[in-house]
Amino acid sequence: MGELQAFAALPLSDLAAPAIHLADEGFPFYQHMHDKIVAHLDSLNISDASAEIYLNEARTGPKFEVGETFTNPHLADTMRELAGKGWQWYYSHLADEIIDAANSAVEPHTGRHGLLQKSDFEHYKAVRRNAVRKQLRNDLEYVGMSFPSSGGTSLAMMLKMWNVFPSSADDLGSVLEGSNDKNWTFEEARRMVDVQNTVWADRQKYMGDADFVDVPEGLLDDEYIAERRKEWVACLDAEGCSPSPTRGSEIPVPFGTPPGVEVSTTFVDRGSDRMSTTHFSIADREGNFLSMTTTIEENFGTGVTVPGRGFLLNNELTDFSFRPYPSGTGPAHAYPNAPSGERKRRRTAVGEDANTIGGKRPMSSMSPSLIFSNNEPIAAFGRVRYVSCLVCTRIITLPCFGYTYPHQEDISRSTIIFGVVLPCLICFLLNLPSC
Structure with a gap:
């Protein structure tokens, strides 16, 4: 209010x-x-x-x-x-x-x-916090939700890791085994799930309420994302980073080591998948854009x-x-998203909320997002459903960059789910009531 x-x-x-x-x-x-x-x-x-x-x-x-x-x-x-x-x-x-x-x-x-x-x-x-901002290419900038939602950082990593943006969407073909067109295929969808799994491993390892845990800034470092992308491409040669009939349903994707973080071999929290989420995006005649989940x-x-x-x-x-x-x-090895009874200074809050005291907040995957072109908003989007909201939102961005898929004209009423549950489930569905 x-x-x-x-x-x-x-x-x-x-x-x-x-x-x-x-x-x-x-x-x-x-x-x-x-x-x-x-x-x-x-x-x-x-x-x-x-x-x-x-x-x-x-x-x-x-x-x-x-x-x-x-x-x-x-x-x-x-x-x-x-x-x-x-x-x-x-x-x-x-x-x-x-x-x-x-x-x-x-x-x-x-x-x-x-x-x-x-x-x-x-x-x-x-409380108000600064948004996650990531330059995708010279004229395009992604703006997303900051912690305690992991959505902004995770989606920014995915957008860069997909590697469309350094030049143009036309370069996508070389990434996808020489595809000469930009039409959506199931195989390309599966590979996008591979991208999500790669980012998801980093999410579970490093992300949480940034007022309580030190989320590595290096997660959004261009060189680190490029390195993680190489690991993702290597997964393609090994039948993908996602589950497959020949590899079973429990395929762990290794987390990376961003700049400023010591190499670790500790466990990764696997997370869970639930849904009762609503998203809406609005653009008005005054040029204001809203993305809310x-x-x-x-x-x-x-x-x-x-x-x-x-x-x-x-x-x-x-x-x-x-x-x-x-x-x-024990507690010394707590996951970044572990609950805590402590109250700490809100070091990530801005304005009148800066440095006030608060409790730890659970991490979500909500990803209300905006895309700016030459500092002007051109798109507001997001999607429902826990882990799959990241990939659903990722897909909705594709038409902004000249990439199409079947039934694109039905995007407002269709569903494309690329879900990862623990992470062991992949779905590809079109024209369902909700994601």
């Missing part, structure tokens, strides 16, 4: 009106939502308020049949109050309701309940809905490493 006060030309009541209308009037219940509810019956049954919105009376399946109208009037009422009463109401009255909902919910397998406190709201603040982490988050409010609580803390350090070691 602070961003709205600083930059919006319209009041929140106007901006929220379409969402309020949609929650009141509803939309056709669709197959994908039906299937997700069926897959998450256990978590939605944790909360009576969630069951009221999503489940049938017996709580054995979805409340609505496909094609019926799904509504959420409680959410509409909450947005009306928020628009009318502002952020003070959120941090006072609504915060108390959120705390009650979180702490009264009981996880059925462990019997544990929430531990949320009013001080958590008082201490947490959305938001998430509640897993499908339906915690499964807990605030009674009478219509919204779910996130389980974003599971973005931390599930194991804080490798088996057989």
Whole structure:
């Protein structure tokens, strides 16, 4: 809401009106939502308020049949109050309701309940940080999200490692075994997954909340990226860096050693894959560009809905490493993305947030991005889904540089997933509802 006060030309009541209308009037219940509810019956049954919105009376399946109208009037009422009463109401009255909902919910397998406190709201603040910026070629610059999201740094590495940008997109053919055209193929898609796996290894080894861990600046060094690219090309000669029928499903991709980092042989955190993420990009008539990604982490988050409010609580803390350090070691060998109870100076924050005190934040892969040409914005993009959002976003950038793929005219409604799960799954899908 602070961003709205600083930059919006319209009041929140106007901006929220379409969402309020949609929650009141509803939309056709669709197959994908039906299937997700069926897959998450256990978590939605944790909360009576969630069951009221999503489940049938017996709580054995979805409340609505496909094609019926799904509504959420409680959410509409909450947005009306928020628009009318502002952020003070959120941090006072609504915060108390959120705390009650979180702490009264009981996880059925462990019997544990929430531990949320009013001080958590008082201490947490959305802070401003400088964006990740990487020159791709003389006239093009990538701008992305900085830590604690790994998306900006990871995507900048991928863009440079793909090696289209030093001259032009036409050079892509020489990279892809002499291809003379720039049309999208499955083999090229698989090789893009190889690029992601190479970057993913560095992500898991080095990246985390930069207020708490020293993320090597050398990850974006041109010479280092060129060296990692050589390693990726070497993988191509060994059937790729990704899983294949002849190499099995657990193919580790080695991490690199960027400038300023001592050679290490320690373990790499493998991460996980979940999805309940939304992205939108906007360009207005004044020339402003916005790229925004938001998430509640897993499908339906915690499964807990605030009674009478219509919204779910996130389980974003599971973005931390599930194991804080490798088996057989201790805290001294903690992963960069391990949880921590410490509070430290926000050394990466800027403006009025600089050098304030805060807790460690989990690392995501969200990658809201902008491309600038000669210092003017030309594209805003991003994508949903945890690890695959990096490659999905990478693909969406290709038309900016003269590279095409089948059904490019359907990009607004198509899905291209190049997912890596632990990393052992590759998908190539077109024309699905969401990534």
